Amino acid sequence: MSSPAPVTDWVHDFDHTDPTWTENPYPIWDELRVKCPVAHTNRFLGLYLPTTYEAVKEICSDTEHFSSRRVIVRNVRLEPPPPAPPASSDPPEHKHAKQILLPPFMPDAVKKLEPHLRALCNELIDGFINEKGCDAAARYTKYIPTRAVTNMLGVPEKDGDLFIKWIHELLEGGLHDDARVMQAIREMVAYFTDQIEARKKHPTDDLIATLINARGEDGQPLTDAHVQGTLRLLLIAGIDTTWSAIGSSLWHLAKTPADRARLVAEPQLLPTAIEEFLRAFSPATSGREVMKETTVSGCPMKPGNMVLLSFPAANRDPAVFPDADKVIIDRKENRHVAFGVGIHRCVGVHLARMEILVAIEEWLKRIPDFRLDPSSEIRWSGGNVRGPRQLPLLLGKG
Amino acid sequence: MSGTLRIRVDPDKCQGHAQCKSLAPELFELDELGNAHEIGDGTVPAGLEDKARLAQANCPEIAIPINEE
Numbered sequence: 001m002s003s004p005a006p007v008t009d010w011v012h013d014f015d016h017t018d019p020t021w022t023e024n025p026y027p028i029w030d031e032l033r034v035k036c037p038v039a040h041t042n043r044f045l046g047l048y049l050p051t052t053y054e055a056v057k058e059i060c061s062d063t064e065h066f067s068s069r070r071v072i073v074r075n076v077r078l079e080p081p082p083p084a085p086p087a088s089s090d091p092p093e094h095k096h097a098k099q100i101l102l103p104p105f106m107p108d109a110v111k112k113l114e115p116h117l118r119a120l121c122n123e124l125i126d127g128f129i130n131e132k133g134c135d136a137a138a139r140y141t142k143y144i145p146t147r148a149v150t151n152m153l154g155v156p157e158k159d160g161d162l163f164i165k166w167i168h169e170l171l172e173g174g175l176h177d178d179a180r181v182m183q184a185i186r187e188m189v190a191y192f193t194d195q196i197e198a199r200k201k202h203p204t205d206d207l208i209a210t211l212i213n214a215r216g217e218d219g220q221p222l223t224d225a226h227v228q229g230t231l232r233l234l235l236i237a238g239i240d241t242t243w244s245a246i247g248s249s250l251w252h253l254a255k256t257p258a259d260r261a262r263l264v265a266e267p268q269l270l271p272t273a274i275e276e277f278l279r280a281f282s283p284a285t286s287g288r289e290v291m292k293e294t295t296v297s298g299c300p301m302k303p304g305n306m307v308l309l310s311f312p313a314a315n316r317d318p319a320v321f322p323d324a325d326k327v328i329i330d331r332k333e334n335r336h337v338a339f340g341v342g343i344h345r346c347v348g349v350h351l352a353r354m355e356i357l358v359a360i361e362e363w364l365k366r367i368p369d370f371r372l373d374p375s376s377e378i379r380w381s382g383g384n385v386r387g388p389r390q391l392p393l394l395l396g397k398g
Numbered sequence: 399m400s401g402t403l404r405i406r407v408d409p410d411k412c413q414g415h416a417q418c419k420s421l422a423p424e425l426f427e428l429d430e431l432g433n434a435h436e437i438g439d440g441t442v443p444a445g446l447e448d449k450a451r452l453a454q455a456n457c458p459e460i461a462i463p464i465n466e467e
Contacts, residue, residue: 106432
């Protein structure tokens, strides 16, 4: 499939897969927020883009006009889209689907994974600490959420490589090509069918088992489609996002020695700093489908079109965040919506925060000095999740 | 002198971001589904007023009203 035409007019013709956006979307959102807080493009079969905090929040809290049955913006609209509850669920079904998933992601539950992830971070660091530099995305940040997910699901750690391949097809490769999406979904269904069958013969106490044993509101076991969809959601929502958040945080610290030195000297600031990294470099963007005609911030919206729900753009809105374009690691008031807002707020929020904290804390303990490698390029992923997929760093004092 | 502060989490608005609990664990706790609620009757003990205001200012759902009595 050929690449889409380059964007020349962001107000009337934006494209979130355009290399200019992928490289540096912040000036684009700043321009749109001033000129046209809800932009529209004919690309992607008709798409709206709210760039203000107010508009993003309004759409998230309006489940009457906006449906979550589609959350990934593509050039093709599968009919009907394969569900991934609860992210793809609307009220009233949404509530029960989410409640099944909440207990295993509560702070005390995810805390059990923490020692394991700390050990993993140190093993990974052992692998490159004696080298001059490393690609931190390929050798460090990628493995942390992948391992957290394989552990929670109770599947072999090496299967994380498969997960990364499928996520790439769903979130990047398949945006313009539904054959690639369907192929990835077929492979995921086959994989999880085997996992589910194995657990029926030999019960386990992992997250796959939790879903197999869960009951719907009618008291009956969840349908296969529900279990499969939720498992796909856990991969899609759990890996690229956190990989990106850890990577963007390291990227910022690599080019900001003052923040790095302060966090090494005052590690108690890390939780606040991480919330600020989440605000400033929010990795995840979601989507909604317009179901009924409505108007948001003066922009009329037509049913059938999609909305690109940019939490990252909302988090850069100067009407809500003073010095929105600056990274302030001790920012006290930080009502960011990196994890979404409203009923679809991310279920994995506690897990993600723990992973990012552990990853940055262990890195800074072992590698307090590092910087970007000027001889090699940084590569950012595009589409729904933005983060460094190639992050060349030089280790030690310059 | 300011009076006593009293906080409350609006259960209809709370979506479980848990910023309040991480910033002010003395004042908030989570139920088994992650929804936050105030500890006790929500009266803020002396010395914790700033933490109460910090929790309020960080709730993305604007679900934490504070009353001054």
